Amino acid sequence: MPASILGHALPWSESDYLALGETAQRIELLDGSLLIGPPPSVRHQVIVRGLTAALEPGCAAADRTLLPVINLRLNGTRILNPDLVVTAELDLTADCVPADPVLLVGEVTAPHTATIDRVLKPHLYATAGIEWYLLVEQESLSVNLYQLQGAHYVERSTTRTGEVLELAEPVKATIRPEELLP
Template sequence: MTSAIFTNGRPLTEPEFLAIGETPERIELFDGSLYVSPGPTPIHQHVSTRLAVRLIPAVEEAGLHLHEAVNLRLRPDRIPIADLVITTDIDYYELVIDSSAARLVCEIISPSNSTTDRVLKMSYYAEAGIPWYLLVDPRTGELRLYGISDGEYVLHATAEPGVPLQLTDPVRVAIDPAELLPPQ
């Protein structure tokens, strides 16, 4: 992951960040700095799509919404792009989703930013009070579900290929990681 700040050397504000508009690059705002990462790998996108397809019926049954690769405002100077987010009702025409609407956020670990997903984003999502954090490792197929407790995430459940993850909140669904991985 690469960090950059505009040439004037001061932190970027949220309005300046949003003024960048849509770009082919994956640009996130962390505490006034821009973080630019390469586009997702084919395995990342395969897992993301398969997971979304698996979640959609349960999300709709719960009266919630599923979003892929969206700007998620954790606070005014902190807007990551979450791989998947389950939310309550939102305004679909806004540039960002406020974290108060998020019920579960999922990150799929990429080789270029594994520390960001495992440490930085996990900490930021917990600080924002998002109830559930799902971390997916496409190399091993492991799913790790964390629940918020006293402002920090605590491991709630794990799953590996052949051993499904049983989600009961915010949606009810069993996910076998083997179903998310590409054919070997």
């Protein structure tokens, strides 16, 4: 953990957070506090890579950008690092991707983040107005797709090993859970 975190006065500001730069841990800003976790496991990263491979052709065809592990600014006090985002706009000079142009956010659960990925992050992404939330359960490899309805997400599908998720929105993609791992 960077020494600059220890003893830092609360609350953390966006500029304080961004001054940390790249770290070995995954660090997110939530309402003036930091959420700190270990880097993703190899299995986690391979699943994210599989999702990226499934989504990338549809993103390219729809002139959308897919970004893995990026600073996503939900507001001035909330910056999260989702496993991937699909966005309609991209500013290459920005420190963060703003939530407004983000069409889909994806997370892969891990033992230390499962509750955050299932409960906290969907609430935060919904509050930011991101229409689609894709959640992969790492252990079972089920793929859960949620769509924003009002202020909350509603489940649109759960796809298990041996089944196929055919996305039509926000980009066209075919996701087969068993293909997320080699």
